[in-house]
Amino acid sequence: MVLLLILFSIVGAVLPQQGRMEFKDIALWQMAHPTTTSMMRPLGFFHVFHSWPFIITILILGVNTLTCTLLRFVKEGSFSSFKGPGSVRRMGFFSLHLSLILLFAGGFLTSTSRMKARIVLTEGQSFEERHDNYLQLVEGPLRSERHTGAKIRLKKVQITYEKKRYPVDVTSDLEFQSNKDTLVNGVIKVNYPFTYKGLAFTQDKTGFSPRLVIRDKKSKRVLFNSFIALQTFDTPTGKVYRDFLSLPFLKQTYTVTVFPSFSINNGKVKKTGEDPENPLLRIEMTDPIRQRSAQGNLPLGGRIVMEEYIFFFTELRRWSAFMVVQDPGYLPVCVALWLGLGALILRYVPDLKRWFVEKPGKGRHPGKRNP
Amino acid sequence: MTVFMYVAAFCVHVFGFVRASTRTEKAVMRLLWAGMVLHTATALARWSAAGHAPVTDTYELNLTGTWFTVLIFLVFERLKKIDRSIALVVTPVVFLVLGHGVMLRSAPIPMGTAYQSPWLVVHVIFAWLSFGCFAIAFGAAVLFLARDRFPGWEPITRVPDVKGLDLAGYRFIVLGFINHAVMLVSGAIWAKKLWGHYWSWDVLEIWSLITFLFYAFYLHVRSFLGWRMRRSAWLTVLGFVVLAISFWGVQWFSPVVRPGHEWNERSAPVVLKKDVPKNTIKN
Numbered sequence: 001m002v003l004l005l006i007l008f009s010i011v012g013a014v015l016p017q018q019g020r021m022e023f024k025d026i027a028l029w030q031m032a033h034p035t036t037t038s039m040m041r042p043l044g045f046f047h048v049f050h051s052w053p054f055i056i057t058i059l060i061l062g063v064n065t066l067t068c069t070l071l072r073f074v075k076e077g078s079f080s081s082f083k084g085p086g087s088v089r090r091m092g093f094f095s096l097h098l099s100l101i102l103l104f105a106g107g108f109l110t111s112t113s114r115m116k117a118r119i120v121l122t123e124g125q126s127f128e129e130r131h132d133n134y135l136q137l138v139e140g141p142l143r144s145e146r147h148t149g150a151k152i153r154l155k156k157v158q159i160t161y162e163k164k165r166y167p168v169d170v171t172s173d174l175e176f177q178s179n180k181d182t183l184v185n186g187v188i189k190v191n192y193p194f195t196y197k198g199l200a201f202t203q204d205k206t207g208f209s210p211r212l213v214i215r216d217k218k219s220k221r222v223l224f225n226s227f228i229a230l231q232t233f234d235t236p237t238g239k240v241y242r243d244f245l246s247l248p249f250l251k252q253t254y255t256v257t258v259f260p261s262f263s264i265n266n267g268k269v270k271k272t273g274e275d276p277e278n279p280l281l282r283i284e285m286t287d288p289i290r291q292r293s294a295q296g297n298l299p300l301g302g303r304i305v306m307e308e309y310i311f312f313f314t315e316l317r318r319w320s321a322f323m324v325v326q327d328p329g330y331l332p333v334c335v336a337l338w339l340g341l342g343a344l345i346l347r348y349v350p351d352l353k354r355w356f357v358e359k360p361g362k363g364r365h366p367g368k369r370n371p
Numbered sequence: 372m373t374v375f376m377y378v379a380a381f382c383v384h385v386f387g388f389v390r391a392s393t394r395t396e397k398a399v400m401r402l403l404w405a406g407m408v409l410h411t412a413t414a415l416a417r418w419s420a421a422g423h424a425p426v427t428d429t430y431e432l433n434l435t436g437t438w439f440t441v442l443i444f445l446v447f448e449r450l451k452k453i454d455r456s457i458a459l460v461v462t463p464v465v466f467l468v469l470g471h472g473v474m475l476r477s478a479p480i481p482m483g484t485a486y487q488s489p490w491l492v493v494h495v496i497f498a499w500l501s502f503g504c505f506a507i508a509f510g511a512a513v514l515f516l517a518r519d520r521f522p523g524w525e526p527i528t529r530v531p532d533v534k535g536l537d538l539a540g541y542r543f544i545v546l547g548f549i550n551h552a553v554m555l556v557s558g559a560i561w562a563k564k565l566w567g568h569y570w571s572w573d574v575l576e577i578w579s580l581i582t583f584l585f586y587a588f589y590l591h592v593r594s595f596l597g598w599r600m601r602r603s604a605w606l607t608v609l610g611f612v613v614l615a616i617s618f619w620g621v622q623w624f625s626p627v628v629r630p631g632h633e634w635n636e637r638s639a640p641v642v643l644k645k646d647v648p649k650n651t652i653k654n
Contacts, residue, residue, distance in 0.1 A: 002588045006581055013577040014624060020573065049572050107570075116568065162481040170484050190484040191564050202567040325567035333569060337556045344552055348545045355452065355542050 001061040008054045011045050018047040050111075062104040069097040092346030099340030102332050110329030112142040117324050121154035122209040122227045123317040128152075129199070134324065148197050150178045157206055157318040161274050165238055170203055172320045188322065204321035207232035208241045208258045210281050211315035217308045223249055229319040230258055239274060252307060257282040258316065269297060281313040373413050374473060376406035377441075377466040384459055388526050396455050400448070403458065407445060410438050410469075421479030426495045427486060431479075433472025435495065436618075437465045440503035453507065453539055456530040460510035471619070490561035497554040504547030505586075505614050511540040512607035519601055537600050540607050541593065548586045555583060578617035585613050 015036075016026045026046060030037040044051030073081070073094060081090050117134035119127050127133060129150045153175040160169040169189070176184040176196045186194040186201065193202040209227040216223055230243040245254040259280040261273040269280060281298040285306050296304040298313040305311075380402035387395025414434055417425045425431035444461050447453045515536040518527050530536070558579070559569040570576060589606045592598040598606070616624055 002584055002591070006584050006588070009577050009581045009584070012572060013574050013581070013621075017572070110568075114568075166481040167484055168481055168487070191488040191490075191561075193564055193567065200567055202565065323567040327568065330563065330569060334560075337559060341552055341556055344549055348549060351545060352542065 001057060001064060004057045005061065008048055008057065011040075012048040015040060015045055015048070017049075058104065058107075062101060065097055065100050065104075069094060069101070086350070088346055089350050092343045092348070095343030096340055096347055099336045099343055102336035102339065106329040106331070106333030106336055108329070109332065110140075110327055112140040113328050115139045115143055115324075115326040118204065118321055119152070119324060120229055120319055120321045121152070122229060122319040123154055123157055125227075126151055126153040148178055148199070150176050150181075150196065152176055152196075154320060157320045159206060159274070159318070165274065167274070170206060170320075172203060172206075172322070174201070198326050200325045200327075202323045202325070204323050205232055206318055206320045208260065208276065208279075209317045209319045210256065210258055210279075210313055211317070212245075212256070212281075213312035213314055214247075215310045215312070217305060217310055220310075223247075223309070227315075227317060227319075228256065230256060238271065250309075252285050252287040254306075255284040255286075257284070260316075276316050276318075279316045281316075283311055373406055373409040374466050374470050376402060376409055377462055377469065380406060380458070381462040381466065384462065388456070388459060388529075391526055391529060399458060400445075400455060403441065403445060403462070407438075407441050410434075410441060414438055417479065421482070423482040423486075424492070424495075426491065427480070427482060428475075428477060430472040430476040432495070432499075433468050433475075436499040436502050437469045437472075439496075439499040440465055440468075440506050443500070443503040444507055447507070453511075454531045454535075456514060457507060457510040457539070460513045461506055464506050464509070485565055488561055488564065490557050490564065493557040494554055494561055497550045497557065501547040501550035501554055502614065502618065504543045504550060505611055508540045508543035508547060508607050509611035511536045511543065512604040512611075515540065515604040516601070516608070519604070533600060537603055540604065541599075544586060544589060544607065544610070548583075548590065551579075551583055551586065555579060574621050575617070578613075578621055582610070582614050582617045585610050 016029045018026065030041075030046075040046065043053055048054055076090060081087070115137070116139075117137040119134060121127055129148045129152060131137070131145060131147055155173040155175055158169075158171045158173075159167050162168045172188045174186045174188060174194070176186055178197070184196065186196060188194045188201050188203045190203045193200045195201070207230055209229045211227050212224065213222065214224040215221060224247055228243065228245070230241045233240040233242065241258040241260075243256055245256055259269060259271045259282065260276040261271065261278045262269050262280040263272050264270070269282070272278075279300050281300075281302075283296050283298065283304065283306060285292075285294045287293070287307075294306055296306055296311070298304050298311065300313060300316060303310060303312045380399050383395055383402060384399040387393075387399065414425055417431060417434060421427070421431070425435050440461065444453070444458065448455060448458075514527075514530050515533055518530055518533055518536065521527050531539070558576070562571065562576075563569040589603070589610060592606070593603055
């Protein structure tokens with residue numbers, strides 16, 4: 001069973017897996033490897049850790065561990081086996097296998113009852129904790145719908161940079177409020193999540209949200225007035241904050257890039273830092289039908305006319321993304337891990353103790369040389 | 372310089388081993404201690420230059436990992452719990468890993484936000500302690516196999532007997548297994564705090580699990596099926612191959628999957644369409 005588990009794990013490490021890769025990338029790989037795909041797909045090996053052979057193996061291993069542990073427990077005289085010589089070792093053995101069973105139970109709870117989702121908030125924006133408001137929501141099949149309906153507001157995102165480039169501290173200040181409850185302030189940092197009513201919020205990526213106002217050039221009517229969370233790309237030269245303007249009324253393709261701080265050398269814009277001290281918004285337009293393109297740079301408060309629109313760059317805020325997780329399986333898993341660790345030490349301490357009390361040059365220890 | 376010191380120790384050791392000279396073994400130990408001093412100085416210099424413990428990129432990880440391996444070997448040798456001849460296998464492992472790291476050396480960068488966790492220290496230290504123990508077990512297994520295969524070769528008869536080597540291998544695997552378990556547990560807790568889930572089946576996690584399961588298999592078959600001596604030695608060698616893959620070979624064996632062990636690699640935010648005032652949008 002352990003060998004089978006190793007085999008499945010190797011499959012999961014070597015083959016592209018759903019949930020970890022884009023569907024199109026998996027499809028490309030499958031097209032390049034038709035023979036392997038024809039053999040592996042029926043067994044569900046492109047989602048191996050959720051496939052029936054893997055689940056059956058885990059189930060058999062769990063039942064096997066439970067049965068063997070119980071049989072041995074009875075065979076060795078149940079609780080009386082914890083007395084007399086070798087009792088520490090036996091206690092370690094039983095605790096270790098008990099922790100394994102608990103680990104399987106916790107893993108089962110996690111995979112069937114966990115909720116995992118993302119939220120992206122711009123500073124000042126609120127979010128109501130409801131099923132439909134989440135992004136990339138994944139829920140286990142046995143999870144019952146339990147949402148708090150709490151209002152979550154992102155107050156401020158603070159990022160400290162070293163050498164003006166590397167983020168060394170990311171902090172988000174949030175406000176939580178349910179209908180009848182008082183306001184709760186939560187500070188979330190990378191590695192330091194915040195838990196509110198069983199929901200664990202962990203810090204995810206951050207970026208910039210410029211406020212863009214778009215008016216019609218002729219009528220001066222406001223077509224758009226909102227913040228747009230730009231994607232953050234990590235490139236060898238630093239972070240790039242850029243996105244398409246996916247607004248349905250735009251007739252051309254517009255790309256927006258934010259330079260949080262900039263300088264101009266020989267007419268060329270250069271990013272000088274990650275802090276929004278002196279921001280610049282670049283708008284690039286491409287019109288593939290008429291084969292035209294244009295580019296404009298807007299400092300904060302500036303405006304530019306492109307085609308039939310007038311663009312205003314009025315404000316720059318940060319956005320912050322959070323992973324929201326509710327996992328009833330974590331507690332049993334955590335207990336199982338610590339119990340298992342303790343049990344492992346109990347199980348092998350007698351062996352190691354013997355090694356350390358042995359005198360050099362006696363017995364079978366490898367310090368002894370052959371004559 | 373540290374790499375050359377270990378290479379020199381290895382060359383002297385091979386020379387002394389073939390010539391069956393006991394005097395050279397003392398010289399080898401001195402060279403290894405000298406290498407250790409240089410190694411420590413290099414690690415401290417990197418620590419000082421980077422402003423954090425050397426545990427972030429491949430060079431730093433290899434530097435720290437080999438430091439732990441040499442330290443474990445020298446401490447156990449000093450306590451007379453292992454034979455010096457195991458250095459014949461451990462030293463090349465050390466200078467190859469260290470040399471690989473040196474080839475990939477890059478300028479030190481500040482420690483990213485994801486790495487600023489006390490669990491990282493526990494995770495990395497125990498990962499490399501387990502590597503060190505498994506490397507020494509591998510050394511014992513290789514000597515065992517050499518002794519088993521060439522029983523009449525004069526130099527090999529000077530290493531400990533096969534029972535001693537088998538026991539040494541087992542004991543270091545037990546030590547390494549416990550350290551590996553601590554590494555996995557601390558990694559799971561760190562992942563929970565960093566990403567919100569304790570296990571995400573990313574490639575590095577899977578290879579660590581494979582290594583753990585493999586050594587669990589070793590301990591089981593040794594205890595319950597009595598696989599000792601030659602079978603045990605072969606399993607130890609195979610286990611070290613799996614371990615090496617989990618440390619350095621992930622990209623070779625899993626070319627289509629990104630490890631995703633980075634906090635920054637996650638997420639792809641979307642335009643906040645909910646903010647768009649719908650009444651103002653017209654085609």
